Amino acid sequence: MKYVYLLFVVSLFGLSTISIENPTTAAELGEKLFFDPILSLDTTISCASCHIPAFAFADTNRFSLGVAGQQGSRNTPSSMNMMMRERFFFDGRAATLHEQVTQPIHNPVEMALSVQAAVSRLRGNEYATYFNAIYGAAPDSALLADALVAYIFTLESPGNSAFDKWMAGDTAAMSASAVRGRTLFMGDKAKCFDCHFSPDFTGDEFRNIGLYNASDTLNDVGRFEMTKDSSDLGKFKVPGLRNIAITTPYMHNGMFQTLEEVVDYYDEPTDFVQGAMNIDTLLQKPLNLSAQEKIDLVAFLQALTDEQFVGE
Numbered sequence: 001m002k003y004v005y006l007l008f009v010v011s012l013f014g015l016s017t018i019s020i021e022n023p024t025t026a027a028e029l030g031e032k033l034f035f036d037p038i039l040s041l042d043t044t045i046s047c048a049s050c051h052i053p054a055f056a057f058a059d060t061n062r063f064s065l066g067v068a069g070q071q072g073s074r075n076t077p078s079s080m081n082m083m084m085r086e087r088f089f090f091d092g093r094a095a096t097l098h099e100q101v102t103q104p105i106h107n108p109v110e111m112a113l114s115v116q117a118a119v120s121r122l123r124g125n126e127y128a129t130y131f132n133a134i135y136g137a138a139p140d141s142a143l144l145a146d147a148l149v150a151y152i153f154t155l156e157s158p159g160n161s162a163f164d165k166w167m168a169g170d171t172a173a174m175s176a177s178a179v180r181g182r183t184l185f186m187g188d189k190a191k192c193f194d195c196h197f198s199p200d201f202t203g204d205e206f207r208n209i210g211l212y213n214a215s216d217t218l219n220d221v222g223r224f225e226m227t228k229d230s231s232d233l234g235k236f237k238v239p240g241l242r243n244i245a246i247t248t249p250y251m252h253n254g255m256f257q258t259l260e261e262v263v264d265y266y267d268e269p270t271d272f273v274q275g276a277m278n279i280d281t282l283l284q285k286p287l288n289l290s291a292q293e294k295i296d297l298v299a300f301l302q303a304l305t306d307e308q309f310v311g312e
């Protein structure tokens with residue numbers, strides 16, 4: 001079953017020459033590790049249990065399950081398009097991807113295995129041979145991170161979404177509605193581009209869209225946890241929007257199921273959340289989007305889906 005899954009992933013990215021059974025490059029080794037539950041305490045959970053290839057390496061469950069059915073409090077984001085990111089996790093607690101990739105291993109509600117224990121396991125089986133052949137050294141935590149990063153760096157969108165084709169001059173690639181949606185997205189009325197800029201639609205900043213009000217349900221302080229600076233209260237890393245149509249649910253807490261709901265939220269946040277604290281000045285007034293404008297924005301967001309996920 002696992003092998004079938006791997007073949008699926010391999011064909012998904014057109015890397016048909018990869019032999020996962022016998023990795024010969026750091027990226028192939030990282031791929032094997034990403035799909036191997038060996039990195040979890042009870043060998044039931046792999047990175048791919050939560051970062052599911054068919055959903056652009058995100059999870060459609062609101063909160064993913066770690067070892068022993070444990071749940072965290074944040075929705076699993078896509079692990080694609082990480083190459084250009086400046087910080088990692090919703091609160092930016094990892095400054096580099098190398099720093100990020102070992103954290104799920106020892107996170108008690110995710111894989112719950114110390115990195116040292118993971119390394120010992122790898123030293124005691126066929127992985128020792130692979131590490132030696134690829135790195136000329138036995139597995140250690142730095143090389144484990146290096147291999148995982150090398151694999152994640154292969155998960156860049158190839159630039160074949162309807163939007164990319166349209167940008168390249170294929171005027172038929174996006175519907176008229178999606179083209180209007182793009183104009184709205186970029187413009188002063190909807191303001192999306194003020195935060196979701198750059199080729200992956202994130203400027204890698206931390207912003208507060210109004211999902212913190214210190215209530216029992218909206219109590220994640222986000223970036224503030226790291227900086228203890230009150231101006232960071234309720235700020236989260238602006239997520240990239242590539243493949244957003246297939247990574248439901250949305251936001252750090254997975255509170256929205258559909259893109260329609262997300263757009264309704266931005267249009268009038270107070271319809272959803274009372275007493276939001278420290279909300280961004282851009283979102284302090286309703287956007288007053290018409291029904292057609294909302295449809296157009298969603299059509300644009302749907303046009304950001306890479307070709308290999310269209311029809312999923």
Ligand code: HEC
Nearest residue numbers: 046047050064065066074075076079088089090101104110
């Ligand atoms: C139990 C589910 C689970 C497992 C297992 C898991 N992750 Fe994650 N991953 C998450 C969640 C949830 C987040 C967001 C957490 C946060 O921001 O606080 C995340 C965040 C990330 C990010 C950062 C994305 C960003 O935009 O900043 C990357 C990269 C990532 N994981 C890679 C991995 C790798 C590599 C592994 C395996 C070693 C792994 N994950 C295992 C759930 C999981």
Ligand code: HEC
Nearest residue numbers: 190191192195207236237238239250251252262266280282
């Ligand atoms: C003030 C900055 C800001 C503006 C303006 C903004 N966003 Fe966001 N956006 C964010 C942040 C920050 C998040 C993550 C919030 C969270 O996880 O709690 C986010 C999350 C999202 C998500 C969910 C991403 C995911 O993976 O869960 C979508 C979709 C989205 N925004 C679309 C839009 C659209 C469409 C607009 C314009 C109508 C817009 N955004 C305007 C900052 C902004």
